[in-house]
Amino acid sequence: MSIKKRKKWAYQNTTLLVISLVVLAVLIETPYVQAIVNHIGTYGYIGSFISGIFFVSTFTVAPASVVLFHLAEEYNPILIALTAGAGAVIGDVCLFRFFKDQIFQEFTPLLSRLKQRNVVALFRSPYFAWFTPVLGAIIIASPFPDEIGIGMMGLGKIKEWQFMILTYLLNTVGILIIVLVAQG
Numbered sequence: 001m002s003i004k005k006r007k008k009w010a011y012q013n014t015t016l017l018v019i020s021l022v023v024l025a026v027l028i029e030t031p032y033v034q035a036i037v038n039h040i041g042t043y044g045y046i047g048s049f050i051s052g053i054f055f056v057s058t059f060t061v062a063p064a065s066v067v068l069f070h071l072a073e074e075y076n077p078i079l080i081a082l083t084a085g086a087g088a089v090i091g092d093v094c095l096f097r098f099f100k101d102q103i104f105q106e107f108t109p110l111l112s113r114l115k116q117r118n119v120v121a122l123f124r125s126p127y128f129a130w131f132t133p134v135l136g137a138i139i140i141a142s143p144f145p146d147e148i149g150i151g152m153m154g155l156g157k158i159k160e161w162q163f164m165i166l167t168y169l170l171n172t173v174g175i176l177i178i179v180l181v182a183q184g
Contacts, residue, residue, distance in 0.1 A: 037063040041070050048080045052087025055175065056095065056146040065178060072179035080179050085172030092140070092167040095150045096160070133158060141170035 040047045051067040054060035072080050136152030146167075153163060 034063075037067060041067045044071065044075060045079060045083045047071060048075070048084040049087040052084030052089075052171070052175065053091040055084060055088050055171065056091035056150075058147060068175060068179055069182040072182035077176065077179040077183055081172050081176035084175045085168050088146075088171035088175070089164050089168045092146055092150060092171070093160070093164060095147060096153070096163055137166060137170055140167055141174050146171075 040050050043050070048068060048071050051064040051071070054064040055068070068080060068084055132152045136149040139149030139152070140146050153166075158166075
């Protein structure tokens with residue numbers, strides 16, 4: 001694909017995101033990837049940090065949760081949650097930057113076409129301005145993958161350092177609940 005054609009491709013980042021998620025979904029079930037997941041669990045707190053990075057994505061939340069669940073049986077669950085929460089911040093910040101800088105820019109022309117519709121009025125309402133980040137935070141704190149919550153928080157005017165503190169607290173609490181269940 002020539003550089004000229006590549007620049008005209010309107011939804012390049014969105015398409016690459018979808019393709020990478022499909023490839024990841026196919027690869028996650030291979031024995032090689034399963035062996036890597038099992039091996040990460042042997043690294044203790046470093047393994048929990050690495051698992052935290054993968055705890056935030058749709059396709060890697062399940063294996064990361066399994067690793068954290070097993071680590072909690074051998075190690076201090078609070079330290080597991082704290083280290084995995086730090087790893088989750090790294091994963092969330094990568095996603096946040098990608099969504100904020102790339103994906104939302106690709107959808108700007110689409111939103112400008114909707115200006116004459118009531119949909120845009122909803123996005124500009126004061127209720128939407130505070131409700132969307134709150135709902136995004138709830139999704140991040142839950143054991144569900146963080147992509148939707150990050151996207152919702154990216155729509156708001158949250159600064160990256162605020163986002164990092166918030167996701168650390170939310171993910172640490174969510175992971176702590178998982179590891180306490182493993183202990184119980």
